[in-house]
Amino acid sequence: MKSAEPFNCSEGTTDAFLTDVKDRIYGKTEIRPVVHLRTPTNISVSFTLYGILDVDEKAQKLDTFLWVNLFWNIEGLSWDPDECGTNRISLPRKQLWRPDIIINEFIDDNKVPETYYLYVTNTGHVIDDQPFHVISSCNLDIYTFPFDIQNCTFTFNSYLHTVLDVQLSFAKPVEEVLSDSYQAMATQGEWELVNMHAEKPIIPPQDWNKTQDMLVYYIVLRRRATLYVVNLLIPSCFLITVDLFSFLLPPKNVDRSTFKMTLILGYTVFLLLMNDMLPVTGNTLPLINAFFSLCLALMVASLLETIFIINIQYGSTHYGPLPQWVRVFFLNHVARLVCLNKTQSDQNCDKEELIFENEACDPMVGNPKSKEDMKTCASLQQLREITHELISIRQQVDKHFKTDESADEWDLLGQVIDRLLFGLYIAFLSVSFITIVIIWLIWYRKTASLI
16 A cells, blocks of 8 residues: 555546556455554444344354444555545455455355445545345244244354454434434334343453454334234134133033134144144243133144043933932032022922821721621732832832932032032133233343343
8 A cells, every 4th residue: 555645637527537546456355454454444334124034943044234344444544535536435345355244143154135335435434335245143942932032143253353453332322323224124024122231241361362353233112912802812812702601601501612622623623733833942932822722732632631520410320320429419418509509309208108008908807707898808918009009109119219319419429520520620821821821021121121
């Protein structure tokens, strides 16, 4: 680089000015534009975020479009803007030295049209603006999906030059970068930019000869959750509510099990259709997957409960009379707990009456003395036979009444257990949903602290 002498524009022509520029700086792309090589080149960095194109949770990638601004000085370059007629000129980028500034998180090619020029001012200040299609790696935490907030980084540093050769600085405050990005943001997709932070890590002097200087920008993104709430959470809540109220259907009069199986089938189809909307990563599952699994598990448990209750209510035909401890515990204590009164059967028979009738119909003692006595004994014998037949009929009726009473007890046991499990279902459902909401809020506040 030649000494700091101003350009000679005395001829007043553009050709003479460009000839002098070419002679001074053209083709010197191999070394930094400094007079002494021990002098580091200061690069000022800034950018504007124009769009958030995509966030790939499975591949942990962030797809954005940036306009990157780089500023540095060419030592020894200056001219008089009044004499030369301009205070800046555009020059071919490939003819000048350019800093090898990269974004560390880059994982793909920059697929944007190439720009060919940059500006050089009369003080030797270089302004280089370039578009970048940045596909960068980002550690995405989707546990609180769809209410997740992501913090991705853009780390600017030289590819080769250490701190002794190239030093980086912020061209403008990060608040201004954020404001410019808000104004330039052209996309209104699933993600929105909520905040931006920046820092320059401190590098110890003893590491300057082996470490590159760097600038770190933290990009805070928030997912727009309305689509997922409407299409995923609300339908799931509706279906689990329908399953909850299906307990009000009487299992003996309505085929409740068929209704619940239809509900489970519909929810399974719903999950299959909505599966593409759920993010997928390696070992981390979002909390919403636990929510869906819980809803499906509750529906299956509800179906199993219905099968169990129907089996109990028809248990009298298979299991005989209700055991005494079951009758005492469930029909007395648990029935009062679930506010279900035990109905008393009015089809009971009095065994003492049978005994009394049986005793009243005993035959006369002794032998008959006359024809009238013989007639009386014959009448008593007929009455005795009739009484025996009536007693047999009454015993059959009593047996039938006892069978009906046993069936009523099994039916009442089924009602008691059904109402008890219904209460437990409501309690478990409420506790589970409240727990999931609390976990959602805790993680959301934890990630929202990044804003």
